[in-house]
Amino acid sequence: MIEVSAKLIGGPIFMPGSKIGCCITFTHPPLPSDSRSQSNSDVLENLAWASVQINCLCLTNDNINFPSVMCVTKDEKYLGNSETSFAPCLTDNGHVVLSTKPKILFCDVGLSPGENKSYLYSDTLPNDAPPSYKGHLVKYAYKITVGMQRLNSPIKLLRVPIRVVVIHGLTEGVTCENSIDLSPSNPFLESQYKHEECDMALQVLQNITAKRSPNFYNITNSRGKVARFCLFKQAYRLGEDIVGTFDFEQTDVSCIEFTVSLQCEEAVNKDFIAASPRPRKDNVSIVSYNTQHQFCANTLKSFLQLAIPLNVTPAFSTLLVCVKWRLHFEFVTSTKTSGERLDETKEGTCWTGPEHVDIETMVWDLPIQIYPSVPSIANDPHAQTRITIVI
Structure with missing residues (x-):
């Protein structure tokens, strides 16, 4: 044995x-x-x-x-x-x-x-x-x-x-040819170029995911402005939190509730889908991970915080499949004014919500970039x- x-x-x-x-x-x-x-x-x-x-x-x-x-x-x-x-x-x-x-x-x-x-x-x-x-x-x-x-x-x-x-989009061109050591080398010693190339890719990854550049989005439907959303950065690493804020002030449409989901979109190249007499869309699969749901009627501001799991796969693309990440928003809005907001100067005033509210639902997808964490x-x-x- x-x-x-x-x-x-x-x-x-x-x-x-x-x-x-x-x-x-x-x-x-x-x-x-x-x-x-x-x-x-x-x-x-x-x-x-x-x-x-x-x-x-x-x-x-x-x-x-x-x-x-x-x-x-x-x-x-x-x-x-x-x-x-x-x-x-x-x-x-x-x-x-x-x-x-x-x-x-x-x-x-x-x-x-x-x-x-x-x-x-x-x-x-x-x-x-x-x-x-x-x-x-x-x-x-x-x-x-x-x-x-x-x-x-x-x-x-x-x-x-x-x-x-894999660091999608960063593995090509992250090294500089001028940085290669042209001095005489010992053929019996292992080349350090591969290690330098990997370290440089990790450095580029840290620089991209560390940048905080707030992006503002005006979310509207056919009736007007629903909300203003701020996402603090576009590139994230596995294990980080996606943080953003909602601003419902100075809007034309009253938002009653919203749901935000972190979704992974898996799309197979249509050239490799088996032929079928019936049209189908089985070359795309969407999986939701973390979700945040909140009622926001008469709310002026709200926030978003979604954790990115460590065990998921960042975005990548091959000849067969392409994987992307996005934030999927669902807003429930009212077609009419759902009541006046409380006035802070009118103490003792009681506000009663309507018994029935006519609503509409709208969806919006915001692409984001997810990169791997440092292996260590x-x-x-x-x-x-x-x-x-x-x-």
Whole structure:
């Protein structure tokens, strides 16, 4: 019996272009103290080989024709089977859209009772890697697969899930060619350019999301002005609060209540939707997360505060799907004056609301930008980063 464990270095969240590290340990548990003494050849556990690879699988529903140009592997039925060859995705559902080159950890290793050996696996994610995403129409899932085989035994796989976040629109052109060091370099030392590129992208991300530039919007319908909305900034990071204010003074229409929802819009490229005799709109999925509802009749000012969950996926776009974020507003307005506001100078005056109010409903969508948090902040300290199997 051999116990195999894999532990991620630096947490389970990574960015394209960053290096992924994983420590893989093979342990032969010590024999019980009351066991009979045996020769070394009888208790020695042998492993023929072990290899590691990173894969990204894309899963879609039945109404989507997956584009073949996004697949990076050929038909895997010619690769053999899972018992004789290392094919990490052979038995998985979905399409392989990213696959790194397999790296061999060792060949022909023997472990005595109580002995363990550790190996450090590292690889760099491509800059064009899609993010981890779990939508209604499309899903992207990453995993590090460790394949190993004992002598005269089938292959065993240890899968370690990871999360990849992408800074949409910032990965291109964030570096300057003039900043590349042209001095002589040591070919035996690892290049720091990739690390500098990732650090620069994070710096640009912090600069964009830290800017506070209030934007004002006059919300109107066919009868006139309903409210004035102020959003303090347009770009947010995961885990931040979306804060805004409503001003109902100097309006033409009385607003009775409003609802604001944080929504994610998932749109699949229409070119990949399966043909149907009936027109349909199943290429778009909208999911609401946090919602704020408030009655605001005779209210002069109100506020908005919505938290962005840490486990959602920021905006991104691939050949197959485009994900955007927005604030969805719903206003319930009165077609008539619903009564006069209380006058602060008239003490003791009683105001009675009408028994029946004729209302109208209007909706409005405001696009916003959501970016990932810095991986060191987004990493959950309680997240499971070590996975173990016994072979």
